[in-house]
Amino acid sequence: MSAPIGGQAVLEGVMMRGPSNWAVAVRSPDGDIEHVSRPVESLMQRHRLFRLPIVRGVIALGESLSIGFRALAISANVAAREEGQDPDEAGELSRGQMIFAFAIAIGFALMLFKVTPLLIANWLPIHGTSYFVIVEGLIRVGIFVGYLFLISLLPDLKRVFQYHAAEHKAINAYEAGEDLEPERVQRFSLIHPRCGTAFLLWVMVIAIFVFAFLGRPALPWLIASRILLLPVIAGIAYELIRFAGKHTDSRILMAILAPGLWLQRLTTREPTLDQIEVSIRALREVLHVEGRITPDEQRVEIMA
Secondary structure, three states: OOOOOEEEEEOOEEEEEOOOEEEEEEEOOOOOEEEEEEEOOOHHHOOHHHHOOOHHHHHHHHHHHHHHHHHHHHHHHHHHOOOOOOHHHOOOOOHHHHHHHHHHHHHHHHHHHHHHHHHHHHHOOOOOHHHHHHHHHHHHHHHHHHHHHHHHOOHHHHHHHHHHHHHHHHHHHHHOOOOOOHHHHOOOOOOOOOOHHHHHHHHHHHHHHHHHOOOOOOHHHHHHHHHHOHHHHHHHHHHHHHHHHHOOOOHHHHHHOHHHHHHHHHHOOOOOHHHHHHHHHHHHHHHHHOOOOOHHHHOOOOOO
């Protein structure tokens, strides 16, 4: 198997990413599927240092966030664009807008999943450092699972979760060597071990072990440690998920990662064939620009 493909659900579509390129396919209001592809300008291609374990996880996370925001902007513009406009002219975020979006999203995540659990645990009458870190970690995981459960109840997000599952199914089919036809892809699992949902869960679990080495300093240092060590924890979680993606045949490893796989049930819904068609289009486009398939293999037909 060549280098793995990753992806992300967007508004009425899917983004797929390879090592050197990414593509987003969106179902437009008139029913057509439109796609846009872009090269990946990765820091890991520039210097060997950025490809070291742990470090590459931090770089990959930052790049994934950047590409994800750009893909979301493209999908939103395709959905709102006037009929007849060139699909490749769909707007993208400027650098200033990207920085602002990063700040809002990351700030919200840090406050909800890092600072809030710490403050709650610090308020509780816990004296031992080990107990404090464990309780803090359990509160963090509880908030995360509760957050996913609440947003899974929102009707407006159902189609996004369906596209999330369509992305997983297409990648599972591709990795299994199956023909990328909607009815064949539909048979595959909507769960994938490299999913970002599983990654986030393991970030929180690994944090318990990392923070255990720090003890329990004054509250300002506790807050600072939770924020400053996040890249290191994310890098470790990335290596774990990356390793799992290469050893899906290991029952022991899959058993360890099972909670992250179960959690994906909250962020995926069974997709329709037309949604899978969009996912396949994004996958085929990124495979084409990566040079893994020829233009003649680009055509996608729904088998009704």
